[in-house]
Amino acid sequence: MRAIVRPVWFATTAMGVLAVTLTTHAQAPAAKEAPPAASAPAPAPAPASRLSPAKLTEVLATINGEKITRGELLDFLNRYEIPPENEEQIYSDAIETLVNMKLVSQFLTRQNIKVSEERVTEAVNQLEKQLKADGSSLAQALVESNKSMKEVRDEYSNRIRWIDYVKLRGTDAELKKYAESHKDLLSGTQIRASHILMKVEPTTSAAEKEQIKQKLISLKKDIEAKKITFAEAANKNSEDPANSENGGGDIGFFGLNSGIVEEFGQAAFALKPGQISDPVETPYGFHLILITDRQEKPKVDYEQNKPLILNAYAAELQKDLLIAQRKAAKVDVKPMPNDLFVKAPAPTTAPVPAGATKNAAPAPGTAKPAK
Structure with missing residues (x-):
């Protein structure tokens, strides 16, 4: 994941x-x-x-x-x-x-x-x-x-x-203020990003964390100086297990309600396309984030969307x-x-006799069907 x-x-x-x-x-x-x-x-x-x-x-x-x-x-x-x-x-x-x-x-x-x-x-x-x-x-x-x-x-x-x-x-008054300060969340605006992750474990010391941050800061400087591209830096350094060998750290489009870790999402949405963040700390470690695209959605109408805004x-x-x-x-x-x-016991692969119907039992832990 x-x-x-x-x-x-x-x-x-x-x-x-x-x-x-x-x-x-x-x-x-x-x-x-x-x-x-x-x-x-x-x-x-x-x-x-x-x-x-x-x-x-x-x-x-x-x-x-x-x-x-x-x-x-x-x-x-x-x-x-x-x-x-x-x-x-x-x-x-x-x-x-x-x-x-x-x-x-x-x-x-x-x-x-x-x-x-x-x-x-x-x-x-x-x-x-x-x-x-x-x-x-x-x-x-x-x-x-x-x-x-x-x-x-x-x-x-x-x-x-x-x-x-x-x-x-x-x-x-409070809801209108909230709607104005959360336009991206409410409208469903999405951004596309790439990232470089350097993991931090619970046992990582403060000194080791600082070394990781400094390494990312150095990488950012090299990228901005065009010594290396962001994609090349991600392929070489990112510790995100989902980053393929040539994936360049790309994570595709996402919104603020996409299940993205909050610290990551907030930092990413504060950037403009082409901008690279400073190191961002999340429960997984430290990230450099590059925004590559933004799909703006219209601002929601307050009166028409009041229930959505209230929720x-x-x-x-x-x-x-x-x-x-x-x-x-x-x-x-x-x-x-x-x-x-x-x-649950592992399912058997016994053949079903011709003409017979298999009575499917609900998977363990699923809701029981109404009687």
């Missing part, structure tokens, strides 16, 4: 997740480089029905004293299709999402935003109608997700409280909120339990 895109199976902020209650059809995107299921069967969370109450109440994380149990994690994971391999990353992303949900919930509780029981009941009734339309029922969903009605109502209460908080903060504003509001909350939060996350995932 190209070393500027972080593989995230879940929305690691709470945005959107707060709106998901007892849904079994949402699927996380499968890893682009995942091997085929025949060679690497997808892992599935160990079924809750096979676990003892002690296992289900096992504490996997605490956030300011509030617990996340194995049961909560399993309920969350079972909403998604789990891609093969990367169990540690999946666990990390899922726990991070649940931690963020708790932090947002705790913050909203402190804001003392009142939500009437009638509004919660209306939301739960809507859920029940949706489940019936899918051939299921609320009672069945409660059993399958190991949830109580109180937990469902609490989740909807949090969702409504968040919506009210966003509306309180997102005045017309983008809400996402950034929550990101900033979480950054602030984590600074003061006491978060303790346990290592992934060894028995959290179970591997």
Whole structure:
């Protein structure tokens, strides 16, 4: 996977997740480089029905004293299709999402935003109608997700409280200001870039980091002095595993909502075509970025796109909120339990008799079909 895109199976902020209650059809995107299921069967969370109450109440994380149990994690994971391999990353992303949900919930509780029981009941009734339309029922969903009605109502209460908080903060003046300062994001403008990556490991010292930066600065000077082209420098020096031998560091077109690492995207969009950045640090290391093209899109009309602008504003509001909350939060996350995932047996290649139809079972970890 190209070393500027972080593989995230879940929305690691709470945005959107707060709106998901007892849904079994949402699927996380499968890893682009995942091997085929025949060679690497997808892992599935160990079924809750096979676990003892002690296992289900096992504490996997605490956030300011509030617990996340194995049961909560399993309920969350079972909403998604789990891609093969990367169990540690999946666990990390899922726990991070649940931690963020708790932090947002705790913050909203402190804001003392009142939500009437009638509004919660209306939301739960809507859920029940949706489940019936899918051939299921609320009672069945409660059993399958190991949830109580109180937990469902609490989740909807949090969702409504968040919506009210966003509306309180997102005045017309604030949204117009946001739209003006985020034109590229909202319009879908794309740029094409090439980059040179020099990796940094968690164990890399400050002195070694400085040496890497200086090497990139020296490379930039040589490129600008036309001693070497950017493509030649990338082919010779870039440590991005996705950079082919003659790829020149090209990563194609992307937008600010393309899943690009934020530090990389923000630095790239600040450049004009033909410009080369100073060394940019991301979780992968240090990059030199060259912009080779820009596809400008028209500025969005505020009145026609207010819902889009409000959603983008809400996402950034929550990101900033979480950054602030984590600074003061006491978060303790346990290592992934060894028995959290179970591997499905490798598929057999037994021939199907002529005229017979193969009954395809759902892939492990995918949503169960409606009954």
